Amino acid sequence: EPEVTQTPSHQVTQMGQEVILRCVPISNHLYFYWYRQILGQKVEFLVSFYNNEISEKSEIFDDQFSVERPDGSNFTLKIRSTKLEDSAMYFCASGMGLASSDTQYFGPGTRLTVL
Amino acid sequence: DAKTTQPNSMESNEEEPVHLPCNHSTISGTDYIHWYRQLPSQGPEYVIHGLTSNVNNRMASLAIAEDRKSSTLILHRATLRDAAVYYCILRDGGNKLVFGAGTILRVKS
Numbered sequence: 001e002p003e004v005t006q007t008p009s010h011q012v013t014q015m016g017q018e019v020i021l022r023c024v025p026i027s028n029h030l031y032f033y034w035y036r037q038i039l040g041q042k043v044e045f046l047v048s049f050y051n052n053e054i055s056e057k058s059e060i061f062d063d064q065f066s067v068e069r070p071d072g073s074n075f076t077l078k079i080r081s082t083k084l085e086d087s088a089m090y091f092c093a094s095g096m097g098l099a100s101s102d103t104q105y106f107g108p109g110t111r112l113t114v115l
Numbered sequence: 116d117a118k119t120t121q122p123n124s125m126e127s128n129e130e131e132p133v134h135l136p137c138n139h140s141t142i143s144g145t146d147y148i149h150w151y152r153q154l155p156s157q158g159p160e161y162v163i164h165g166l167t168s169n170v171n172n173r174m175a176s177l178a179i180a181e182d183r184k185s186s187t188l189i190l191h192r193a194t195l196r197d198a199a200v201y202y203c204i205l206r207d208g209g210n211k212l213v214f215g216a217g218t219i220l221r222v223k224s
Contacts, residue, residue, distance in 0.1 A: 042214050042216060043202075056209070098209055101147050101206075104212055106158035108157055
């Protein structure tokens, strides 16, 4: 069964450093997403991406964040100048469409620890 | 997205059925009811979704009230591997899924 994969599973970085989190969505999906979950808190939407453009972003997704689909398979989240409060699980998801019946499929996540 | 209300936690015995309730009194006519679960240290996992009729798949069943103001996720025989946080989410289209706190399901052996 196809699945979303993410690398690395755990990333440790120093405050102020840049990190890139990588995802390989399900191959025939068209919509791509990043969510994050701070320890003990809810899963929060960050950004959605379609047709090589951001289609929606949350207030959390400020100028320090960017997303890219550099080739036909990868989808990346870049965090410039990481802060302590960026420490969280980051989940990539993908889906076929935006209809209310469409589902999103999540990857296993990358645990980001900012020291 | 319309709001859902779920119990904070529930407990079940292994091998017994589990009924996880969700109230969504402000649901609109086009909202689908989606259920996801999140096992410890894993990403959310799609479980099932439906609009009006009851739905079954290999993981669970979804019973939807006739007025659609509530629904119940049914796990027919809980196993220890079903211990997770279960999220009931209304989806009216658009990009994002809005997760609440969900229901923590504990399964006792």
